[in-house]
Amino acid sequence: MPIVNIFMDYWFAEIITIGNEVLSGKTINTNAAHIARRLTSLGFTIRRITVVMDEIDEIVAAFKEAIYRKPKVIVSSGGLGPTWDDKTAEGLAKALGVNLELNKEAMNMILEKYSRMNIPITEERKKMAYLPSGAMPVRNDQGIAPGIYIYYENIDILATPGVPREMENVLENFIKDFIRNKPDVKYYEDYLYVEGIMESALAPYVKDLVKKYDIYIKTHPKGYELSHPILEIQIAASGKREDEIKFKVEKTKNELRDIIEKLNGIIRNSL
Incomplete structure:
Protein backbone atom coordinates (compact mmCIF):
# COMPACT_ATOMS: atom_id res chain seq x y z
CA MET A 1 0.00 0.00 0.00
CA PRO A 2 1.48 3.41 -0.96
CA ILE A 3 2.31 5.83 1.82
CA VAL A 4 0.05 8.87 1.74
CA ASN A 5 1.48 12.19 2.81
CA ILE A 6 -1.35 13.78 4.78
CA PHE A 7 0.41 17.16 4.53
CA MET A 8 0.78 17.22 0.74
CA ASP A 9 -2.06 19.71 0.22
CA TYR A 10 -0.96 22.08 2.99
CA TRP A 11 0.65 25.38 2.25
CA PHE A 12 3.00 25.67 5.20
CA ALA A 13 4.53 28.87 6.51
CA GLU A 14 7.02 29.49 9.31
CA ILE A 15 7.61 32.55 11.46
CA ILE A 16 10.86 33.58 13.12
CA THR A 17 10.97 36.28 15.80
CA ILE A 18 14.39 37.71 16.59
CA GLY A 19 14.98 39.57 19.84
CA ASN A 20 16.31 39.13 23.36
CA GLU A 21 13.44 41.24 24.69
CA VAL A 22 10.91 38.65 23.53
CA LEU A 23 12.82 35.74 25.07
CA SER A 24 13.18 37.58 28.39
CA GLY A 25 9.44 38.23 28.57
CA LYS A 26 9.90 41.99 28.48
CA THR A 27 8.07 42.19 25.14
CA ILE A 28 5.05 40.06 24.24
CA ASN A 29 5.36 38.47 20.83
CA THR A 30 2.46 40.28 19.15
CA ASN A 31 4.37 40.35 15.85
CA ALA A 32 4.24 36.57 15.47
CA ALA A 33 0.53 36.59 16.29
CA HIS A 34 -0.16 39.23 13.63
CA ILE A 35 1.92 37.49 10.98
CA ALA A 36 0.23 34.17 11.78
CA ARG A 37 -3.26 35.68 11.48
CA ARG A 38 -2.40 37.41 8.22
CA LEU A 39 -0.84 34.37 6.57
CA THR A 40 -3.66 32.16 7.80
CA SER A 41 -6.14 34.57 6.21
CA LEU A 42 -4.39 33.92 2.88
CA GLY A 43 -4.79 30.16 3.25
CA PHE A 44 -1.43 29.18 4.75
CA THR A 45 -1.02 26.77 7.64
CA ILE A 46 1.51 27.96 10.22
CA ARG A 47 3.79 25.03 10.92
CA ARG A 48 6.14 26.61 13.45
CA ILE A 49 6.91 29.85 15.29
CA THR A 50 10.50 30.17 16.47
CA VAL A 51 12.01 32.82 18.76
CA VAL A 52 15.76 33.33 18.89
CA MET A 53 18.30 35.66 20.50
CA ASP A 54 20.02 38.58 18.80
CA GLU A 55 23.00 36.30 18.18
CA ILE A 56 24.28 35.60 14.69
CA ASP A 57 24.64 31.82 15.14
CA GLU A 58 21.09 31.54 16.50
CA ILE A 59 19.68 33.56 13.60
CA VAL A 60 21.61 31.52 11.02
CA ALA A 61 20.41 28.27 12.60
CA ALA A 62 16.79 29.41 12.71
CA PHE A 63 16.74 30.29 9.02
CA LYS A 64 18.64 27.15 7.98
CA GLU A 65 16.30 24.88 9.95
CA ALA A 66 13.22 26.59 8.55
CA ILE A 67 14.54 26.35 4.99
CA TYR A 68 15.31 22.65 5.51
CA ARG A 69 11.63 21.99 6.29
CA LYS A 70 10.66 23.51 2.90
CA PRO A 71 7.72 25.75 3.81
CA LYS A 72 6.23 27.93 1.12
CA VAL A 73 6.88 31.12 3.11
CA ILE A 74 9.22 32.19 5.91
CA VAL A 75 8.63 35.54 7.61
CA SER A 76 10.92 36.95 10.29
CA SER A 77 10.57 40.06 12.41
CA GLY A 78 13.22 42.06 14.21
CA GLY A 79 16.88 42.88 13.77
CA LEU A 80 16.90 45.17 10.73
CA GLY A 81 17.82 48.44 12.43
CA PRO A 82 21.06 50.46 12.55
CA THR A 83 22.47 49.24 15.88
CA TRP A 84 25.22 46.70 16.51
CA ASP A 85 22.77 44.04 17.71
CA ASP A 86 20.58 44.21 14.57
CA LYS A 87 21.96 41.11 12.86
CA THR A 88 19.12 39.64 10.80
CA ALA A 89 20.44 40.66 7.38
CA GLU A 90 23.83 39.16 8.16
CA GLY A 91 22.28 36.02 9.63
CA LEU A 92 20.02 35.51 6.62
CA ALA A 93 22.94 36.01 4.23
CA LYS A 94 25.03 33.38 6.05
CA ALA A 95 22.10 30.97 6.13
CA LEU A 96 21.76 31.32 2.35
CA GLY A 97 25.50 31.10 1.76
CA VAL A 98 25.75 34.52 0.11
CA ASN A 99 27.46 37.82 0.89
CA LEU A 100 25.97 40.99 2.26
CA GLU A 101 26.14 43.78 -0.29
CA LEU A 102 25.09 47.40 -0.50
CA ASN A 103 21.76 47.43 -2.31
CA LYS A 104 21.31 50.59 -4.40
CA GLU A 105 17.52 50.55 -4.25
CA ALA A 106 17.55 50.11 -0.48
CA MET A 107 20.13 52.87 -0.16
CA ASN A 108 17.97 55.25 -2.19
CA MET A 109 14.98 54.47 0.03
CA ILE A 110 16.99 55.30 3.14
CA LEU A 111 18.62 58.41 1.65
CA GLU A 112 15.26 59.81 0.59
CA LYS A 113 13.83 59.49 4.11
CA TYR A 114 16.83 60.98 5.92
CA SER A 115 17.28 63.80 3.40
CA ARG A 116 13.69 64.94 3.97
CA MET A 117 14.62 65.47 7.63
CA ASN A 118 18.04 66.95 6.84
CA ILE A 119 19.73 64.13 8.72
CA PRO A 120 23.15 62.98 7.49
CA ILE A 121 23.89 59.39 6.54
CA THR A 122 26.21 57.67 8.98
CA GLU A 123 27.74 54.21 8.68
CA GLU A 124 25.14 52.95 11.15
CA ARG A 125 22.30 54.26 8.98
CA LYS A 126 23.95 53.00 5.83
CA LYS A 127 24.05 49.54 7.46
CA MET A 128 20.30 49.17 6.82
CA ALA A 129 20.94 49.18 3.05
CA TYR A 130 23.13 46.07 3.15
CA LEU A 131 21.09 43.07 1.99
CA PRO A 132 21.97 39.46 1.14
CA SER A 133 23.12 39.15 -2.47
CA GLY A 134 20.09 38.59 -4.70
CA ALA A 135 17.62 40.07 -2.23
CA MET A 136 15.24 42.96 -2.88
CA PRO A 137 14.18 45.72 -0.48
CA VAL A 138 10.52 45.88 0.52
CA ARG A 139 9.10 49.36 1.01
CA ASN A 140 8.63 50.46 4.63
CA ASP A 141 6.15 53.33 4.71
CA GLN A 142 6.15 53.53 8.51
CA GLY A 143 9.87 53.66 9.25
CA ILE A 144 13.36 53.71 7.81
CA ALA A 145 14.71 50.17 7.43
CA PRO A 146 13.32 48.39 4.36
CA GLY A 147 12.20 44.81 4.60
CA ILE A 148 14.23 42.12 2.86
CA TYR A 149 12.74 39.73 0.31
CA ILE A 150 14.43 36.84 -1.44
CA TYR A 151 13.07 33.84 -3.32
CA TYR A 152 15.24 30.88 -2.42
CA GLU A 153 14.71 27.22 -3.34
CA ASN A 154 11.04 27.93 -4.12
CA ILE A 155 10.53 29.60 -0.74
CA ASP A 156 9.36 33.19 -0.29
CA ILE A 157 11.55 34.59 2.50
CA LEU A 158 10.71 37.94 4.06
CA ALA A 159 12.52 39.74 6.88
CA THR A 160 10.60 42.61 8.49
CA PRO A 161 11.53 45.21 11.11
CA GLY A 162 10.53 44.54 14.70
CA VAL A 163 8.50 47.70 15.33
CA PRO A 164 4.91 46.42 14.99
CA ARG A 165 3.56 49.14 12.70
CA GLU A 166 6.60 48.80 10.44
CA MET A 167 6.33 45.01 10.41
CA GLU A 168 2.65 45.22 9.45
CA ASN A 169 3.33 47.68 6.65
CA VAL A 170 6.25 45.71 5.19
CA LEU A 171 4.22 42.49 5.41
CA GLU A 172 1.35 44.06 3.47
CA ASN A 173 3.74 45.41 0.82
CA PHE A 174 5.26 41.94 0.50
CA ILE A 175 1.84 40.34 0.05
CA LYS A 176 0.85 42.96 -2.50
CA ASP A 177 4.04 43.16 -4.57
CA PHE A 178 6.37 40.21 -3.98
CA ILE A 179 4.89 36.93 -2.79
CA ARG A 180 5.07 34.16 -5.40
CA ASN A 181 3.69 31.19 -3.49
CA LYS A 182 -0.03 31.57 -2.89
CA PRO A 183 -2.38 28.80 -1.73
CA ASP A 184 -4.87 27.50 -4.25
CA VAL A 185 -7.80 29.07 -2.42
Whole structure:
Protein backbone atom coordinates (compact mmCIF):
# COMPACT_ATOMS: atom_id res chain seq x y z
CA MET A 1 0.00 0.00 0.00
CA PRO A 2 1.48 3.41 -0.96
CA ILE A 3 2.31 5.83 1.82
CA VAL A 4 0.05 8.87 1.74
CA ASN A 5 1.48 12.19 2.81
CA ILE A 6 -1.35 13.78 4.78
CA PHE A 7 0.41 17.16 4.53
CA MET A 8 0.78 17.22 0.74
CA ASP A 9 -2.06 19.71 0.22
CA TYR A 10 -0.96 22.08 2.99
CA TRP A 11 0.65 25.38 2.25
CA PHE A 12 3.00 25.67 5.20
CA ALA A 13 4.53 28.87 6.51
CA GLU A 14 7.02 29.49 9.31
CA ILE A 15 7.61 32.55 11.46
CA ILE A 16 10.86 33.58 13.12
CA THR A 17 10.97 36.28 15.80
CA ILE A 18 14.39 37.71 16.59
CA GLY A 19 14.98 39.57 19.84
CA ASN A 20 16.31 39.13 23.36
CA GLU A 21 13.44 41.24 24.69
CA VAL A 22 10.91 38.65 23.53
CA LEU A 23 12.82 35.74 25.07
CA SER A 24 13.18 37.58 28.39
CA GLY A 25 9.44 38.23 28.57
CA LYS A 26 9.90 41.99 28.48
CA THR A 27 8.07 42.19 25.14
CA ILE A 28 5.05 40.06 24.24
CA ASN A 29 5.36 38.47 20.83
CA THR A 30 2.46 40.28 19.15
CA ASN A 31 4.37 40.35 15.85
CA ALA A 32 4.24 36.57 15.47
CA ALA A 33 0.53 36.59 16.29
CA HIS A 34 -0.16 39.23 13.63
CA ILE A 35 1.92 37.49 10.98
CA ALA A 36 0.23 34.17 11.78
CA ARG A 37 -3.26 35.68 11.48
CA ARG A 38 -2.40 37.41 8.22
CA LEU A 39 -0.84 34.37 6.57
CA THR A 40 -3.66 32.16 7.80
CA SER A 41 -6.14 34.57 6.21
CA LEU A 42 -4.39 33.92 2.88
CA GLY A 43 -4.79 30.16 3.25
CA PHE A 44 -1.43 29.18 4.75
CA THR A 45 -1.02 26.77 7.64
CA ILE A 46 1.51 27.96 10.22
CA ARG A 47 3.79 25.03 10.92
CA ARG A 48 6.14 26.61 13.45
CA ILE A 49 6.91 29.85 15.29
CA THR A 50 10.50 30.17 16.47
CA VAL A 51 12.01 32.82 18.76
CA VAL A 52 15.76 33.33 18.89
CA MET A 53 18.30 35.66 20.50
CA ASP A 54 20.02 38.58 18.80
CA GLU A 55 23.00 36.30 18.18
CA ILE A 56 24.28 35.60 14.69
CA ASP A 57 24.64 31.82 15.14
CA GLU A 58 21.09 31.54 16.50
CA ILE A 59 19.68 33.56 13.60
CA VAL A 60 21.61 31.52 11.02
CA ALA A 61 20.41 28.27 12.60
CA ALA A 62 16.79 29.41 12.71
CA PHE A 63 16.74 30.29 9.02
CA LYS A 64 18.64 27.15 7.98
CA GLU A 65 16.30 24.88 9.95
CA ALA A 66 13.22 26.59 8.55
CA ILE A 67 14.54 26.35 4.99
CA TYR A 68 15.31 22.65 5.51
CA ARG A 69 11.63 21.99 6.29
CA LYS A 70 10.66 23.51 2.90
CA PRO A 71 7.72 25.75 3.81
CA LYS A 72 6.23 27.93 1.12
CA VAL A 73 6.88 31.12 3.11
CA ILE A 74 9.22 32.19 5.91
CA VAL A 75 8.63 35.54 7.61
CA SER A 76 10.92 36.95 10.29
CA SER A 77 10.57 40.06 12.41
CA GLY A 78 13.22 42.06 14.21
CA GLY A 79 16.88 42.88 13.77
CA LEU A 80 16.90 45.17 10.73
CA GLY A 81 17.82 48.44 12.43
CA PRO A 82 21.06 50.46 12.55
CA THR A 83 22.47 49.24 15.88
CA TRP A 84 25.22 46.70 16.51
CA ASP A 85 22.77 44.04 17.71
CA ASP A 86 20.58 44.21 14.57
CA LYS A 87 21.96 41.11 12.86
CA THR A 88 19.12 39.64 10.80
CA ALA A 89 20.44 40.66 7.38
CA GLU A 90 23.83 39.16 8.16
CA GLY A 91 22.28 36.02 9.63
CA LEU A 92 20.02 35.51 6.62
CA ALA A 93 22.94 36.01 4.23
CA LYS A 94 25.03 33.38 6.05
CA ALA A 95 22.10 30.97 6.13
CA LEU A 96 21.76 31.32 2.35
CA GLY A 97 25.50 31.10 1.76
CA VAL A 98 25.75 34.52 0.11
CA ASN A 99 27.46 37.82 0.89
CA LEU A 100 25.97 40.99 2.26
CA GLU A 101 26.14 43.78 -0.29
CA LEU A 102 25.09 47.40 -0.50
CA ASN A 103 21.76 47.43 -2.31
CA LYS A 104 21.31 50.59 -4.40
CA GLU A 105 17.52 50.55 -4.25
CA ALA A 106 17.55 50.11 -0.48
CA MET A 107 20.13 52.87 -0.16
CA ASN A 108 17.97 55.25 -2.19
CA MET A 109 14.98 54.47 0.03
CA ILE A 110 16.99 55.30 3.14
CA LEU A 111 18.62 58.41 1.65
CA GLU A 112 15.26 59.81 0.59
CA LYS A 113 13.83 59.49 4.11
CA TYR A 114 16.83 60.98 5.92
CA SER A 115 17.28 63.80 3.40
CA ARG A 116 13.69 64.94 3.97
CA MET A 117 14.62 65.47 7.63
CA ASN A 118 18.04 66.95 6.84
CA ILE A 119 19.73 64.13 8.72
CA PRO A 120 23.15 62.98 7.49
CA ILE A 121 23.89 59.39 6.54
CA THR A 122 26.21 57.67 8.98
CA GLU A 123 27.74 54.21 8.68
CA GLU A 124 25.14 52.95 11.15
CA ARG A 125 22.30 54.26 8.98
CA LYS A 126 23.95 53.00 5.83
CA LYS A 127 24.05 49.54 7.46
CA MET A 128 20.30 49.17 6.82
CA ALA A 129 20.94 49.18 3.05
CA TYR A 130 23.13 46.07 3.15
CA LEU A 131 21.09 43.07 1.99
CA PRO A 132 21.97 39.46 1.14
CA SER A 133 23.12 39.15 -2.47
CA GLY A 134 20.09 38.59 -4.70
CA ALA A 135 17.62 40.07 -2.23
CA MET A 136 15.24 42.96 -2.88
CA PRO A 137 14.18 45.72 -0.48
CA VAL A 138 10.52 45.88 0.52
CA ARG A 139 9.10 49.36 1.01
CA ASN A 140 8.63 50.46 4.63
CA ASP A 141 6.15 53.33 4.71
CA GLN A 142 6.15 53.53 8.51
CA GLY A 143 9.87 53.66 9.25
CA ILE A 144 13.36 53.71 7.81
CA ALA A 145 14.71 50.17 7.43
CA PRO A 146 13.32 48.39 4.36
CA GLY A 147 12.20 44.81 4.60
CA ILE A 148 14.23 42.12 2.86
CA TYR A 149 12.74 39.73 0.31
CA ILE A 150 14.43 36.84 -1.44
CA TYR A 151 13.07 33.84 -3.32
CA TYR A 152 15.24 30.88 -2.42
CA GLU A 153 14.71 27.22 -3.34
CA ASN A 154 11.04 27.93 -4.12
CA ILE A 155 10.53 29.60 -0.74
CA ASP A 156 9.36 33.19 -0.29
CA ILE A 157 11.55 34.59 2.50
CA LEU A 158 10.71 37.94 4.06
CA ALA A 159 12.52 39.74 6.88
CA THR A 160 10.60 42.61 8.49
CA PRO A 161 11.53 45.21 11.11
CA GLY A 162 10.53 44.54 14.70
CA VAL A 163 8.50 47.70 15.33
CA PRO A 164 4.91 46.42 14.99
CA ARG A 165 3.56 49.14 12.70
CA GLU A 166 6.60 48.80 10.44
CA MET A 167 6.33 45.01 10.41
CA GLU A 168 2.65 45.22 9.45
CA ASN A 169 3.33 47.68 6.65
CA VAL A 170 6.25 45.71 5.19
CA LEU A 171 4.22 42.49 5.41
CA GLU A 172 1.35 44.06 3.47
CA ASN A 173 3.74 45.41 0.82
CA PHE A 174 5.26 41.94 0.50
CA ILE A 175 1.84 40.34 0.05
CA LYS A 176 0.85 42.96 -2.50
CA ASP A 177 4.04 43.16 -4.57
CA PHE A 178 6.37 40.21 -3.98
CA ILE A 179 4.89 36.93 -2.79
CA ARG A 180 5.07 34.16 -5.40
CA ASN A 181 3.69 31.19 -3.49
CA LYS A 182 -0.03 31.57 -2.89
CA PRO A 183 -2.38 28.80 -1.73
CA ASP A 184 -4.87 27.50 -4.25
CA VAL A 185 -7.80 29.07 -2.42
CA LYS A 186 -10.09 31.97 -3.00
CA TYR A 187 -9.25 35.21 -1.21
CA TYR A 188 -11.56 38.13 -0.59
CA GLU A 189 -11.19 41.34 1.37
CA ASP A 190 -13.27 44.43 1.97
CA TYR A 191 -12.89 47.66 3.92
CA LEU A 192 -14.82 49.94 6.24
CA TYR A 193 -13.81 53.57 6.80
CA VAL A 194 -14.78 54.98 10.16
CA GLU A 195 -14.51 58.37 11.81
CA GLY A 196 -15.05 59.19 15.46
CA ILE A 197 -14.15 55.89 17.14
CA MET A 198 -10.82 55.27 18.84
CA GLU A 199 -9.00 52.13 17.80
CA SER A 200 -8.75 51.12 21.46
CA ALA A 201 -12.54 51.42 21.86
CA LEU A 202 -13.21 49.16 18.88
CA ALA A 203 -10.49 46.63 19.76
CA PRO A 204 -12.54 44.32 22.07
CA TYR A 205 -15.31 44.04 19.49
CA VAL A 206 -12.80 43.21 16.76
CA LYS A 207 -11.27 40.53 19.00
CA ASP A 208 -14.68 38.90 19.51
CA LEU A 209 -15.52 38.95 15.79
CA VAL A 210 -12.17 37.38 14.87
CA LYS A 211 -12.93 34.48 17.21
CA LYS A 212 -16.56 34.23 16.15
CA TYR A 213 -15.96 34.04 12.39
CA ASP A 214 -12.34 32.83 12.24
CA ILE A 215 -11.58 35.81 10.04
CA TYR A 216 -8.83 38.41 9.68
CA ILE A 217 -9.68 41.95 10.81
CA LYS A 218 -7.11 44.72 11.05
CA THR A 219 -7.72 48.31 12.06
CA HIS A 220 -5.35 50.81 10.43
CA PRO A 221 -5.34 54.20 12.23
CA LYS A 222 -5.33 57.14 9.85
CA GLY A 223 -6.08 60.00 12.23
CA TYR A 224 -5.30 60.85 15.86
CA GLU A 225 -6.45 58.43 18.54
CA LEU A 226 -7.53 61.04 21.09
CA SER A 227 -8.48 64.14 19.11
CA HIS A 228 -9.69 62.92 15.71
CA PRO A 229 -9.75 59.13 15.36
CA ILE A 230 -10.09 57.76 11.82
CA LEU A 231 -9.84 54.05 11.04
CA GLU A 232 -9.47 51.98 7.91
CA ILE A 233 -10.77 48.52 8.80
CA GLN A 234 -9.58 45.61 6.68
CA ILE A 235 -11.68 42.42 6.67
CA ALA A 236 -10.25 39.39 4.85
CA ALA A 237 -10.88 35.66 4.50
CA SER A 238 -9.87 32.73 2.32
CA GLY A 239 -11.43 29.38 1.48
CA LYS A 240 -12.30 26.94 -1.26
CA ARG A 241 -15.55 28.63 -2.24
CA GLU A 242 -15.73 32.29 -3.17
CA ASP A 243 -19.40 32.63 -2.26
CA GLU A 244 -18.75 31.33 1.26
CA ILE A 245 -15.86 33.66 2.04
CA LYS A 246 -17.70 36.67 0.59
CA PHE A 247 -20.68 35.82 2.78
CA LYS A 248 -18.39 35.57 5.83
CA VAL A 249 -16.75 38.92 5.08
CA GLU A 250 -20.08 40.65 4.43
CA LYS A 251 -21.63 39.21 7.60
CA THR A 252 -18.65 40.42 9.62
CA LYS A 253 -18.81 43.81 7.93
CA ASN A 254 -22.51 44.18 8.76
CA GLU A 255 -21.94 43.33 12.41
CA LEU A 256 -19.11 45.88 12.50
CA ARG A 257 -21.48 48.48 11.05
CA ASP A 258 -23.94 47.82 13.87
CA ILE A 259 -21.18 48.10 16.48
CA ILE A 260 -19.89 51.34 14.95
CA GLU A 261 -23.37 52.86 15.01
CA LYS A 262 -23.80 51.89 18.68
CA LEU A 263 -20.47 53.56 19.45
CA ASN A 264 -21.65 56.71 17.61
CA GLY A 265 -19.06 56.36 14.88
CA ILE A 266 -19.48 57.68 11.35
CA ILE A 267 -19.01 55.33 8.38
CA ARG A 268 -17.44 56.95 5.32
CA ASN A 269 -17.29 55.75 1.73
CA SER A 270 -13.56 56.45 1.64
CA LEU A 271 -10.85 58.37 3.47
